[in-house]
Amino acid sequence: MGKNLKGKELGKNIIQRKDGRYQGRYIDRFGKRKSVYGETLNDVRKLLRDKEYENSRNLNSSDETITVDQWYSVWRDTFKVNKCRNTTLESYDRIFRLKISPEIGNMKMIKVLPIHLQRIINKADAKGTRELIRAVLTNLFKYAVASEVVAKNPALNLDIRRIDDEDSEATFLTDDEIQIIMKYSENSCIKNIYRLILQTGMRIGEVTGLTWDNIDYEKNVIHVVQQLVTTKDPKTKKWVLEVHKPKSKAGIRDIPMTKETKEILRELREDKDVIKFPKNSEFVFATRNNTPQYRASISKLSDRIRDKIRQDYPDFKNFSPHSFRHTFATKMIAAGVKPKVLQKIIGHNQIQTTMDLYCHVYDDQIYEAMDTFENMA
Incomplete structure (x- = not known):
């Protein structure tokens, strides 16, 4: 039993120090001896009760010093x-x-x-x-x-x-906005990237990772089996391009080609040489210097297109290559494509992701819905 400075017993594991403060000792659930301090006896008793409660409910930490x-x-x-x-x-x-x-x-x-x-x-x-x-x-x-x-x-x-x-989520592009973007990117290599995403809903990494052997003209599909990513080499600390599998199993998929898709690919095949990266694999998109397309470079180029547009249209909305994937998916929903089918096309693991991200409503759809309701009466 501990005592105060006058020799009075204070109870188990409680003492009064020479400086007048009270000290209570306890053993936590990890077997470590700990102490609490207070100006009064009641303060220490309350602190000990709190620590006992924490021990019984596993609320204390195994290491209280780690940052x-x-x-x-x-x-x-x-x-x-x-x-x-x-x-x-x-x-x-x-x-x-x-x-x-x-x-x-x-x-x-x-x-x-x-x-x-x-x-x-x-x-x-x-x-x-x-x-x-x-x-x-x-x-x-x-x-x-x-x-x-x-x-x-x-x-x-x-x-x-x-x-x-x-406002920041307004990445869906109207037909008029798409027409303006295409006009201002007419002489840029990014135009065909925009066009292909708008026709397939592919992710930007999947587009830059697309190789000619992924184009199956016999089955009329694009085999999405890889993506091009930028990563830092742990040894050299330099940024390098690597070919990875898609983000998830659902990302590995076949996308049927539209007439526009085949026309885009025909133009790319005829108009430019293709790069060998890695060996024996021809990438569909490459720079003028015949080097792989870095995602950061594409983003910067897209930003320059946007800034150029805003010189004539100051209030033009923000957009990126991903906006075209967003627009593709939204248009599919508006055309009556079932969300489960769209999920398969764009490579989502969860149907809820598809619903949350892309199920927008056009203004004219609201009027059509009200007309339908009125005609039911």
Whole structure:
């Protein structure tokens, strides 16, 4: 039994120190001896009750000193290396280094609260950046809970929405907008990339990774079996192009060719030499210097086309090569194609992804729906 400075018994595992403060000792569920301190006896008794509750509910941490930076390294090397693609790992590293670590890297894991993480989300402008930050944080703390580094996951209810997101999602292009884009990209190599995506709904990496042996004229389909990705060589630290399989099993698919698709391919085949990359594999799209198309270069070129358009149309909406995939899918839905069929064509794993991303409604569809309703009366 511990005693105070006057010799009065205070109870089990509680003493009064020479400086007048009270100290309580306990053993946590990991077998470690710990202490709590308070200005009054009641303070220490309450702290001990709290620790006893945490022990009984498995709410305490196995390591209360580990920081977010330190845990990220553990999480990355233990749970992610060899379990996801290098490109995915690079995106995790980049978003952590630029957005997360500067804000909470030195904080102890057990001290991180939802408000700290929400502030990181709020500082990111692009919706895609906010989504990636949330994904990394949620998974980072998920494994921290499983490893008993923290008791709860503070990233579970992060809100990435913004009042201006509705405008940023307006990547569907109208026929008039497409016509303008094609006009301003007339002398650019990106025009045929736009055209092919608009006819097939392929991802930009799938288009740049397309080879002539993927074009099956006999069956009248494009075999989507690979994509071209940019990744950093771990030895040289230089960016290199690699051929990977599509994002998922659903990404491996056959897309029937339209007349326009075959015309685009005919023009490409006749008008330019094709590059051998890798050996014995002819890529459909290549630069004027006969080198592979980097996704970053295509994005920059698309931005220049947009800026050129805005000189004449200042309010022209933002767009990217992905906007043409978005437009393809939306037009398919508007044409009456069933979502399950569209899911197969564009290579989504989950039907809900297809529904959430591409099932837009045209203004004229609203009027048609009301006319149908009125005629039923």
